[in-house]
Amino acid sequence: SVKNDTLYQRLGGAAGIEAVVDASLKRVHGDLRINIFFENTDVPDLRRLLIEQICAASGGPCVYSGRSMEEAHSGMNLSDRDFDIFVEDLIAAMNEVKVPAPLQQELLGLFGPMRPQIVGQ
Numbered sequence: 001s002v003k004n005d006t007l008y009q010r011l012g013g014a015a016g017i018e019a020v021v022d023a024s025l026k027r028v029h030g031d032l033r034i035n036i037f038f039e040n041t042d043v044p045d046l047r048r049l050l051i052e053q054i055c056a057a058s059g060g061p062c063v064y065s066g067r068s069m070e071e072a073h074s075g076m077n078l079s080d081r082d083f084d085i086f087v088e089d090l091i092a093a094m095n096e097v098k099v100p101a102p103l104q105q106e107l108l109g110l111f112g113p114m115r116p117q118i119v120g121q
C-alpha cells in the first residue's frame with residue numbers, strides 16, 4: 001500500500017532517485033553562485049555517492065559508502081547561504097522531475113538536519 005511504502009519506493013526507487021540527482025547536479029554545476037566549489041570534484045563519483053546516500057536514507061536497499069558529511073565538506077567553509085542555494089537547486093530539480101511537494105518535504109526533512117555537519121567545516 002502507498003501508506004506502508006518507504007520514501008524510497010514512493011520516490012520511484014533507483015530510477016526516481018537517479019533522476020533527482022542528475023537534475024540537481026546539472027543545476028548546481030550551472031549555478032554561478034556555488035559551482036566553484038565543485039571545480040575539482042569527480043562528478044561521476046559524487047553522483048554515485050549522492051544516489052547511495054538518498055537511497056539509504058529513504059529506506060532503500062543501499063549502503064552509503066562515502067565519507068561523513070563533516071569530512072566530505074571540510075576545508076570548504078560553506079556558509080548557510082551556500083547551503084540554502086544548494087537546497088534551492090535541489091527543490092528546482094525536484095520540481096523539474098515532478099516529485100510531488102509532500103515527498104519533497106520528506107526528502108528535505110532527511111537532509112536539512114545535516115546543515116550543521118556541512119556548514120562551516
Ligand code: HEM
Pocket residue numbers: 034037038040041042046049050053065066067068072073078082083084086111112114115118
Ligand atoms: C544537504 C546538503 C548536502 C548533502 C546531503 C551533501 C552530500 C554530499 C555527499 C554524499 C558527498 C560525497 C561524499 C564523499 O566524497 O565521500 C558530497 C561531496 C561534496 N559536496 Fe556536498 N552535500 C550537501 C551540501 C553541499 C553544499 C551546500 C555544497 C557547496 C555549495 C557541497 C559541495 C560538495 C563538494 C564540492 C563535494 C565534493 C568533495 C570532493 O570533491 O572531495 N555540498 N556532498
